[in-house]
Amino acid sequence: MVLKQKGRHDEEEAFVLIKNSVYLGYGFIDKTEQISTAEE
Structure with missing residues (x-):
């Protein structure tokens, strides 16, 4: 789950x-990026 x-x-x-x-952790990402798998 993200x-x-x-x-x-x-x-x-x-x-x-x-x-x-x-x-597992946290982070920051540009709004234009997509997260679709845990590995990403």
Whole structure:
């Protein structure tokens, strides 16, 4: 599961990665990028 949140500025989104009910990490990504797999 990827939870998307508001980023640090308008061109960015924050995300939290959870797999099998385990928190794996977080990060920031440009709004133009797509996350479609856990490996990305």
